[in-house]
Amino acid sequence: KETWCPVVRSVGFCAFFRGPCTYSCTDCIRFDDGGVEEVVINVEDVPSKLEYAGTGSSVPKSLQGIWWLDQDGYGAEKGLAGEDYPYDFNPVGEYAIGFGDKAVWQPHTLCLTPIYFWGGTRGHWAGANFGNGTTCCGSNVATRLTLSLCAVDDTLQEFDIWSRLVIPSVLAPVASSLGFEYAGSDYWWIPKGLIHLRMVKKPWGWDRVNNAAADWTRTKREELDSLLRFMPSQLTSLLNTANRTLHYPMFQLVDGDGNRTENWDHFVDFTQIKSKQNAVPGTLVVRQRTAPPEGFTKFR
Structure with missing residues (x-):
């Protein structure tokens, strides 16, 4: 915001100004316009610390609760997804997610949006408390990666x-030429022709399927390189796996009623093995919004 916006607000001239002063002329601030803090939680506290959609919400039952992102294939190796599951993924330290923190189900579009992958009011995404579990979180925050x-x-x-995600305005012409579609407020939609992410329902949970277009990335690489440093690391890593269809399973950890499922103990075992690399074993990292800046009372 411009430094003179608080002055505009204080003297009562808000009705005559828009643009950079729109939000500072109210008691609101845009949800994505501000800080995000990193909070360390114990694995056992995941059900109480992560925000998720519960029973009675408008979110479909199949998306309620908290989900284990089994990117390391630990649960797959245990047979939780069946014997023939085609696990193939390069893990990036994302462990658990819930879909209820600010996300709204739109029955007319059949979309759940927005899912702030960089943070939330309480936090709904948990990653490893070491290595790329923290670094990929950082790139999510920097680009304000948001999912639908x-x-x-x-x-x-x-x-x-x-x-x-947010792309600097100086690169807007490049983004447009590569098929990115402008979504407003400096955000751009990543084209499915570049990276296509899916969730396919299975009896045991969800199959997460990722594809990157090999020919597309090769022929457009020169233009694409200028954008890569602004894209989250877990997305750019997919471009190095073009010609492969990547899979990892998602298992429900906590249902919509707050009950731990049969997958919970496997998840805890997995985190105990991985946490040997942690500075603080048995912990995960969650990112959540900081308090509104001074002079504001709530987020929009």
Whole structure:
């Protein structure tokens, strides 16, 4: 915001100003306009610390609760996804997620949005408390990576995951030439022709499927390189796996009623093994919004 916006507000001239002063002329501030703090939690506290959609909410039951992002394939190796599950993924330290923190189900579009992958009011995403579990979180924050889960039809058995992120205005012409679509407020939708993310319903949970377009990335690489440093690391890493369809399973850890599922003990075992690399074993990292800046009372 411009430094003179508080002055405009204090003298009562808000009605005559818009643009950079729009939010400072109210008691609100945009949710994505401010700080994010890193909070360390114990693994056992995941059900009480992470925000998630529960029973009675408008969010479909299949998306309620807290989910284990089994990017390391630990649960897959245990047979939780069946013997023939085609696990193939490069893990980036993302462990658990809930879909209820500020996200709204839109029945007319069959979309759950927005899912702030960089933070939330309480925090709904937990990563490893070491290595890329913290660094990929940082790139999510820097780009304000935001997701929308949109069902391909009303059976809700498959969702496309649309991703939008902030791209500097100086690179807007490059983004447009590469097929990125402007989403407003400096955000741009990542084209599915570049990276296509999906969730496919299975009896045991969700199959997360990722594709990157090999020919597209090769022919457009020169233009794309200028954008790569502004994209989250877990997305840019997919470009190095073009020609492969990547899979990892998502298992429900906590249901919509707050009950731990049969997958919980496997998740705890997994985190105990991984946490040997932690400075503080048995902990995870969650990112959540800081308090509104001085002079504001709430987020929009």
